[in-house]
Amino acid sequence: MALRELGSIFGLASRSGTRPVVRCANLPIRRYASTDATQDLEPASSFSAPPPSEDIVKSYDPVAQSRRRGRRLPPSRYQFRPPKYYRGPLHPHQPPPPSDPSSRVFQPGPFSLPRLEQTYQSTIQPDLMTLAYTHFPPGYTAPPKGARLRSWEGASPYFKNRPLRGPRGSDVLRLLRQPTTFRNVPKLTGVTVHSMVKEANEDPAVLDVAKMVVQAITNARTKVHKARMSVIQWGHREGRVVSVTADLTGEDMYHFLGKTIDVVLPRIKDWKGVKGSSGDSSGNLTFGLSAENVASFPEIEVNYDMYPPKMIPGCHVTVHTSATNDRDARLLLSSIGIPFYGKLVD
């Protein structure tokens, strides 16, 4: 109320004073930090520059030009060869950045703007932000938290300078959950598709089929893994190849999740969803797809006959999120369309 009165006093003073003040009752005039900066910006932009004239556009035909030339230009005119080895930052011949098509490590892409990514940005992210918002009144200071690692208490002289003890009850330090702000709303960071083929122990050629299947459904190169130790019950022998994985990020990840959620999962009969106890308690959830489900991916369906019969494997799909606990990760995944069933374990 005092502030209100202060405002009215100021208003009276300005009205009665000698200096006329521009009234701006309806127009909200604000000063932003960027207001001054915009005056320094150059008004001219390449977007406002006029396009080349009609006749220049019509007459420009690089293919005809090169055909007319008849001979090949010397490679030095059009070919840039990046250095084969990086010779340090002071060397005059520096490699171009990886996004440059002339770079030796250039990977083309992205090729599209995935639908799931757009949905996340336009709908899911603001909703998660609203759901998780925690209001701290002005003047709020978070209460100090105790140290998570314990010191060694006792008379033993060996406790001096000893590394701190782990938390009570468990050996590991769990990830901390920070208050959600617009900077750290949980998002998808990656997907790992993993397929272990038991029969590959006897015949490594079986793994090639799994490799082709995983590559077909993920659009990413696979890695092959060897058994670390022998397990008699599973028929594992140390050093034999047993499984393939594909790590997806970015565009591939969104396309893979999109077609899994929209095409494959709805086709599974009597599927209850992903088990609620799934997760590694740091925001990464895993679910499995059986061999029939993998066969219903559109990429496999289109030439199902070309795969050897009964050799299409099932797989595990791990969804990595930037959430630091399973509860937030599950909220994110259920908002993009993956249902959960059973007891939810956080």
Next chain:
Amino acid sequence: MNAGQKSARQLASRSSWRPQDPICLSCRISRRRHASSAAAAAVEQPAPLQTIPPATSTSSPPQAYALKAGVVLCRPPQITRDLQPFEKAFFLYQRRLNERLALPFTRYFYFKKDTPADIEWKRKAKTRLTAARDIGVYHAYGKEGWNDEVLVGAKESEPEWQVEALLKDMEVPAAGEASAGAQAGAMVEKREEVERPMSRVTEADRRGDVKSLDRLLQRSLYLVVKNGEGRWTFPCDRLIGREGLHLAAERILVQAGGVNMNTWVVGNAPIGYFHADFPKGIMNEEKNVEEVGEKVFFMKARIMAGQANLEQNKFGLQDFKWLAKEELEKTVTARYWSAIRNMLADR
């Protein structure tokens, strides 16, 4: 994800509740915390809280703001957005670069030799020179593979053109004529029609129907109503009794737009607020306070299905519209717009 809110509520419920208290919940909590910390260190005095005058005088009733809840009912975007010209050109260029760098298409893995599908594939690949179906006529491995950029005004980078190319590729020759056509070596004229995707511009867009939820599929739409004074606002109403913002939002949606809407009120916290001062204080007999203005706290809600119907509304609303952000700016008052602009999604 709402542990902080919950604990705040628990704190508030533990404190003595006074319905007449003009101080809001979180301020009350912070005041308690400050009071407790002040006991430990008397140096820290809560400066901003001194601005709230104690309700002591008996002659004039205490001043307060009328507390209201508003609902920002939103229909999220239904389809992907149109790409910018730069994005279109960039994506096509990257696809062509990929065609240059990738290993050639392994036909033998996808088509058995001399099957109709194989013959069809060879015929198509001969015309477009490449395995990709939507990058136009481009031979990545040929002598002129360097010519991977399209010229000004080329149609290949337009998504409509690419969809057409994919659909044309999906069309299979009608049964019986495939063998004849292949033998003749000519293009097969008669083809089975493939179902086209629905238009991205709807009938409501063409009619300019602002009451339809089928308009502007790429944008978020917001429900605005014309109140009794003829002003366009989000639906809002006073908080009744002890109800919270979430409950009030659900009630307002039903009382304003009818029961034929499947809605979800997102979260328990408001996403923005609007405050206006009355020119003269209004006496509220019920609460025995003099209202010097109003404060509207906006809750976010999503509509899943249904449509608003104002026939049974209890707030004297005259009309409603579903508007995108930039249309809202022209509809509401400038003061209202400055309060709501930052809580609306750009798309």
